[in-house]
Amino acid sequence: MTERTTPPNPEVWVFGDHRDYFKNRVTLELLAHGRSLAEALDTRCAVAVLGHRIETYIMEYIAHGAQAVYAMTAPHLAHFKVTTYARALVEMVRIYRPSVLLIGGTDFGMEFAPRVAKQLETGLSADCVELRVDPTNGALVQTAPAFGGRLLVDVITPDRRPQMATVRPGIFQERPHDPEATAPVFYVDPVPLEENDPLEVLEVEPLQEEECSLEEAQVVVSGGRGMGSDQGFSLLHRLARLLGGEVGGTRPAVIQGWIPKERMIGQTGRAVRPKVLLTFGTSGALQYTAAIRRTEFIIAVDRDPDAPIFRTADLGVVGDALDILPRLIRALEARKGTKEVSDAESARG
Numbered sequence: 518m519t520e521r522t523t524p525p526n527p528e529v530w531v532f533g534d535h536r537d538y539f540k541n542r543v544t545l546e547l548l549a550h551g552r553s554l555a556e557a558l559d560t561r562c563a564v565a566v567l568g569h570r571i572e573t574y575i576m577e578y579i580a581h582g583a584q585a586v587y588a589m590t591a592p593h594l595a596h597f598k599v600t601t602y603a604r605a606l607v608e609m610v611r612i613y614r615p616s617v618l619l620i621g622g623t624d625f626g627m628e629f630a631p632r633v634a635k636q637l638e639t640g641l642s643a644d645c646v647e648l649r650v651d652p653t654n655g656a657l658v659q660t661a662p663a664f665g666g667r668l669l670v671d672v673i674t675p676d677r678r679p680q681m682a683t684v685r686p687g688i689f690q691e692r693p694h695d696p697e698a699t700a701p702v703f704y705v706d707p708v709p710l711e712e713n714d715p716l717e718v719l720e721v722e723p724l725q726e727e728e729c730s731l732e733e734a735q736v737v738v739s740g741g742r743g744m745g746s747d748q749g750f751s752l753l754h755r756l757a758r759l760l761g762g763e764v765g766g767t768r769p770a771v772i773q774g775w776i777p778k779e780r781m782i783g784q785t786g787r788a789v790r791p792k793v794l795l796t797f798g799t800s801g802a803l804q805y806t807a808a809i810r811r812t813e814f815i816i817a818v819d820r821d822p823d824a825p826i827f828r829t830a831d832l833g834v835v836g837d838a839l840d841i842l843p844r845l846i847r848a849l850e851a852r853k854g855t856k857e858v859s860d861a862e863s864a865r866g
């Protein structure tokens with residue numbers, strides 16, 4: 518360790534998941550929200566980062582709002598190996614004792630966070646959709662789905678520290694990049710490479726996923742089981758193209774094969790926060806609405822007037838999506854002076 522200072526109060530920490538940095542923004546999103554938690558706790562928000570040759574990421578985290586960075590660097594930390602990384606982060610936490618530790622709910626984070634929590638003998642709330650500080654006692658209130666996702670519950674960690682939570686990408690919004698920002702960086706002595714670790718990283722190959730920018734889209738057109746078929750979904754694609762938006766959908770739509778799983782919106786899919794979301798034939802299950810609630814304006818179409826989606830929507834239309842969509846597309850195409858939507862109507866069968 519090259520330097521050590523005592524922070525004002527136990528800090529809020531965010532784990533620096535810098536894999537695929539330009540696409541994987543969850544650390545920056547947590548950092549932005551961590552700043553507001555830190556303010557409420559009269560402390561600072563820091564990033565704890567591990568790796569090899571990570572100076573660029575350290576600078577990026579500072580530019581995006583980190584008020585301190587704790588870094589452990591060594592060649593054997595070059596790969597995100599869950600066993601070594603867990604030991605390394607636990608070591609850093611034991612030295613600096615943050616009050617809060619937030620980890621991105623990525624594939625890696627979901628494997629990593631429980632190991633860290635177990636070694637620190639503290640609690641962990643997975644897939645939180647909101648995090649706030651209780652002003653009466655300074656506890657971190659972790660709002661997360663429970664009972665198979667049927668309820669949102671507030672969890673607190675009264676006795677153990679740090680208070681740990683994972684949050685999926687897209688829930689919070691990153692701060693703008695400020696190249697002038699400065700913050701102290703503390704280098705922690707690296708943990709040694711473990712002997713006889715059964716896990717060895719031989720090669721890292723990026724997953725070939727369909728290009729999908731649902732999280733960043735300004736307009737999202739989404740569909741559920743009520744769309745009924747592939748042809749129903751082709752109407753959604755048509756509408757999305759006219760509006761310059763992206764198409765997403767619910768879990769049943771993925772299960773039916775109407776959209777790829779990368780486009781699933783929800784607690785176990787992606788969180789979106791467009792300016793406008795148009796949602797068709799989606800009943801409004803909590804697992805779905807939890808991931809759309811940061812949308813500025815939601816328009817829902819469902820044929821059931823009692824569908825819960827109308828409680829989330831800003832504008833609700835009771836009707837048959839397969840009647841409404843072709844008419845909407847036709848009106849938009851007419852406005853744009855484009856051709857008739859004959860194939861859209863044919864989806865009605």
Ligand SMILES: Cc1cc2nc3c(=O)[nH]c(=O)nc-3n(C[C@H](O)[C@H](O)[C@H](O)COP(=O)(O)OP(=O)(O)OC[C@H]3O[C@@H](n4cnc5c(N)ncnc54)[C@H](O)[C@@H]3O)c2cc1C
Pocket residue numbers: 665666740741742743744766767768769770781782783784785786797798799800801802803804805818819820821824836837838839
């Ligand atoms: C642990 C867990 C995690 C989950 N994670 C997710 C998740 O991430 N994302 C997700 O989406 N789900 C998730 N689910 C599933 C979730 O609980 C719901 O089952 C799902 O969201 C319902 O999808 P839906 O609205 O498309 O279907 P339904 O609930 O079946 O609703 C279909 C709607 O379409 C309407 N409809 C039918 N025909 C028409 C028509 N022609 N025109 C207009 N409206 C019509 C119906 O009135 C109904 O309201 C999860 C469940 C569990 C247990």
